[in-house]
Amino acid sequence: MKHVLESVESQFEMFQILNEDGKIVNKDDMPDLSDEELKELMRRMVYTRILDQRSIALNRQGRLGFYAPTAGQEASQLGSQFALEKDDFILPGYRDVPQLIWQGLPLYQAFLFSRGHFHGNQMPEGVNALSPQIIIGAQYVQTAGVALGIKKRGRKAVAVTYTGDGGTSQGDFYEGINFAGAYKAPALFFVQNNYFAISVPVEKQTNAKTLAQKAVAAGIEGIQVDGMDVLAVYAVTKHSRERAINGEGPTLIETLTYRYGPHTMAGDDPTRYRTEDLDNEWEKKDPLVRFRTFLEEKGIWSEEEENKVIEEAKDEIKQAIKKADEYPKQKVTDFIENMFEELPHNLQEQMEEYKEKESK
Amino acid sequence: MAQMTMIQAITDAMRTELKNDENVLVFGEDVGQNGGVFRATEGLQDEFGEERVFDTPLAESGIGGLAVGLALEGYRPVPEIQFFGFVYEVMDSISGQLARMRYRSGGHHTAPVTIRSPFGGGVHTPELHADSLEGLIAQQPGIKVVIPSNPYDAKGLLIAAIRDNDPVLFLEHMKLYRSFREEVPEEEYTVEIGKAEVKREGTDVTLISYGAMVHASLKAAEELEKDGVSAEVIDLRTVSPIDIDTIIESVKKTNRVVVVQEAQRQAGVSANVVAEIQERAILHLEAPVLRVTAPDTVYSFSAAEEVWLPNHNDIVEKVNTVLNF
Numbered sequence: 001m002k003h004v005l006e007s008v009e010s011q012f013e014m015f016q017i018l019n020e021d022g023k024i025v026n027k028d029d030m031p032d033l034s035d036e037e038l039k040e041l042m043r044r045m046v047y048t049r050i051l052d053q054r055s056i057a058l059n060r061q062g063r064l065g066f067y068a069p070t071a072g073q074e075a076s077q078l079g080s081q082f083a084l085e086k087d088d089f090i091l092p093g094y095r096d097v098p099q100l101i102w103q104g105l106p107l108y109q110a111f112l113f114s115r116g117h118f119h120g121n122q123m124p125e126g127v128n129a130l131s132p133q134i135i136i137g138a139q140y141v142q143t144a145g146v147a148l149g150i151k152k153r154g155r156k157a158v159a160v161t162y163t164g165d166g167g168t169s170q171g172d173f174y175e176g177i178n179f180a181g182a183y184k185a186p187a188l189f190f191v192q193n194n195y196f197a198i199s200v201p202v203e204k205q206t207n208a209k210t211l212a213q214k215a216v217a218a219g220i221e222g223i224q225v226d227g228m229d230v231l232a233v234y235a236v237t238k239h240s241r242e243r244a245i246n247g248e249g250p251t252l253i254e255t256l257t258y259r260y261g262p263h264t265m266a267g268d269d270p271t272r273y274r275t276e277d278l279d280n281e282w283e284k285k286d287p288l289v290r291f292r293t294f295l296e297e298k299g300i301w302s303e304e305e306e307n308k309v310i311e312e313a314k315d316e317i318k319q320a321i322k323k324a325d326e327y328p329k330q331k332v333t334d335f336i337e338n339m340f341e342e343l344p345h346n347l348q349e350q351m352e353e354y355k356e357k358e359s360k
Numbered sequence: 361m362a363q364m365t366m367i368q369a370i371t372d373a374m375r376t377e378l379k380n381d382e383n384v385l386v387f388g389e390d391v392g393q394n395g396g397v398f399r400a401t402e403g404l405q406d407e408f409g410e411e412r413v414f415d416t417p418l419a420e421s422g423i424g425g426l427a428v429g430l431a432l433e434g435y436r437p438v439p440e441i442q443f444f445g446f447v448y449e450v451m452d453s454i455s456g457q458l459a460r461m462r463y464r465s466g467g468h469h470t471a472p473v474t475i476r477s478p479f480g481g482g483v484h485t486p487e488l489h490a491d492s493l494e495g496l497i498a499q500q501p502g503i504k505v506v507i508p509s510n511p512y513d514a515k516g517l518l519i520a521a522i523r524d525n526d527p528v529l530f531l532e533h534m535k536l537y538r539s540f541r542e543e544v545p546e547e548e549y550t551v552e553i554g555k556a557e558v559k560r561e562g563t564d565v566t567l568i569s570y571g572a573m574v575h576a577s578l579k580a581a582e583e584l585e586k587d588g589v590s591a592e593v594i595d596l597r598t599v600s601p602i603d604i605d606t607i608i609e610s611v612k613k614t615n616r617v618v619v620v621q622e623a624q625r626q627a628g629v630s631a632n633v634v635a636e637i638q639e640r641a642i643l644h645l646e647a648p649v650l651r652v653t654a655p656d657t658v659y660s661f662s663a664a665e666e667v668w669l670p671n672h673n674d675i676v677e678k679v680n681t682v683l684n685f
């Protein structure tokens with residue numbers, strides 16, 4: 001009898017390009033990005049960090065609504081999105097609003113999503129994405145479907161989805177990767193492992209040593225990547241995307257990352273389940289810090305440049321909030337209208353009733 | 361006696377039963393060290409240890425299956441579904457398995473499981489958190505559905521549910537968790553499952569509701585009193601099975617009824633109440649039985665929640681319709 005668990009698990013090692021000090025440790029896999037592209041990646045990370053800070057502040061002032069903080073996860077979120085094309089289809093989770101924004105969702109709509117206005121969920125033409133999924137795992141099974149559809153149509157594109165470490169416990173997670181594997185469908189399944197599902201540490205989530213190894217049971221490729229290293233995340237995504245498009249099947253990508261903030265802004269208190277030591281340990285791995293060091297040493301990034309991005313972000317956020325404030329108020333009649341193509345009798349009656357109520 | 365919020369009363373009920381019966385186990389997502397996202401299990405892991413009160417991996421179907429299996433091993437599981445909008449993930453465990461355990465084994469196995477879960481609107485949650493889905497489970501024979509409207513009932517009903525030898529779904533309206541305190545005995549007591557309560561006596565019209573809508577109904581009754589209308593208010597407390605006797609007795613007295621639910625109008629608990637009344641007491645009615653409900657859309661995006669949810673004004677309006685019929 002042969003026991004294989006240990007030997008299989010030990011094969012999964014974290015892929016990295018830039019270490020914590022901003023030094024390249026893996027030259028061979030360094031992605032082919034121009035200086036402009038490298039700077040654009042940094043610009044997006046800085047911008048998104050500011051957006052997170054502003055969103056938290058707005059939430060505290062009662063001006064936002066539902067918000068799941070993103071600081072710490074920029075490399076994982078934006079490094080992966082940067083490797084996508086317009087034609088790819090994104091199925092995000094509730095924390096993955098930044099990917100949608102960089103895929104083309106206007107900022108004011110992201111704010112409306114937070115505020116529970118359905119215009120936040122109305123993707124503009126040309127943005128191939130669903131609004132953030134609330135039901136953990138649902139996006140994984142659907143991704144298998146989108147990917148199979150893409151394959152059947154013969155399009156050169158991929159379906160991309162995200163969940164967290166907690167999400168890998170759902171039945172839907174296994175079904176999604178297994179279905180995509182069975183159809184060799186062009187899908188990228190991201191697990192952003194920030195080590196906690198609300199309060200539950202990943203060690204309590206599973207006995208598996210890595211989450212990437214879950215790919216093995218589905219018969220697909222799995223890889224664990226340093227989720228604080230934007231170049232590593234980009235390189236893995238780019239490579240996996242190419243494989244998927246070439247008919248080599250889906251990939252499960254585990255990014256090791258950390259959320260610096262609370263789970264959401266609805267009363268979560270991380271001090272109940274995380275130690276300060278752990279927080280400090282991860283502060284040192286900050287994806288912005290190491291990439292900044294790398295770019296500065298390359299001589300293509302400066303404090304001035306960064307300040308410019310910060311000002312630009314603040315300004316655009318202010319404009320977007322204004323636009324969200326001015327957007328027509330959400331109405332119940334909007335909901336009724338969007339229940340069916342043709343309204344059945346009960347809804348026709350209720351349409352009249354709520355038209356009257358809402359005109360008062 | 362102590363002043364407790366509904367959530368404290370719920371914690372207290374679990375503490376009472378964890379103490380009383382070593383087979384009681386409390387588990388779910390974040391219920392351990394974190395004490396639950398609403399702090400319903402606050403302090404319970406510290407007091408009873410991780411063997412009795414524990415976190416599960418993130419999977420509702422897993423939680424449901426675990427409950428079924430532990431029940432088969434003689435435990436009395438009290439799992440939490442973090443928000444009842446996630447019930448679809450655990451639907452098979454509830455309706456396909458738990459509710460049929462006694463039946464399909466010819467009484468050989470039972471499933472003394474109490475599933476607790478928050479639900480209910482008005483607190484600006486994201487999608488699939490606030491939906492009133494009690495009607496889904498009320499349609500399933502083999503499981504009871506309990507919805508308290510106040511701290512006293514919450515404690516007594518939850519203890520009764522945990523002691524019940526059949527499965528019970530215990531739904532906790534989020535808006536009521538901390539909205540008020542009342543006197544709750546520190547000692548153990550039960551409130552009978554399947555028994556409604558007349559919260560306010562009246563002679564002109566009966567308002568029948570449950571959960572947060574009990575408070576909207578009471579508020580409506582106060583307004584109506586100013587106009588000289590005497591409204592009786594019944595809190596169903598259990599929506600499956602329904603306490604027909606209390607309802608019919610009241611109908612015979614007032615001859616007019618409005619049924620109030622937070623859920624959408626189509627199907628649902630209130631339709632069942634209306635049907636029971638007309639089958640059993642039609643000759644006592646002076647007007648059709650009307651309903652106050654939410655409209656038949658998917659649960660409101662939170663920006664329009666206040667308009668979408670039924671309120672006391674809607675109730676007063678419907679009462680005036682039945683009075684002037």
Ligand SMILES: Cc1ncc(C[n+]2csc(CCOP(=O)(O)OP(=O)(O)O)c2C)c(N)n1
Pocket residue numbers: 095134135136137163164165166167168192194196197198263389418420442446449
């Ligand atoms: C089906 C389902 N169950 C439970 C929840 C409640 N919930 C929201 S986030 C969360 C933890 C998720 O953790 P993880 O998957 O690690 O992602 P993270 O939030 O850390 O990004 C839980 C339990 C939900 N939204 N959907």
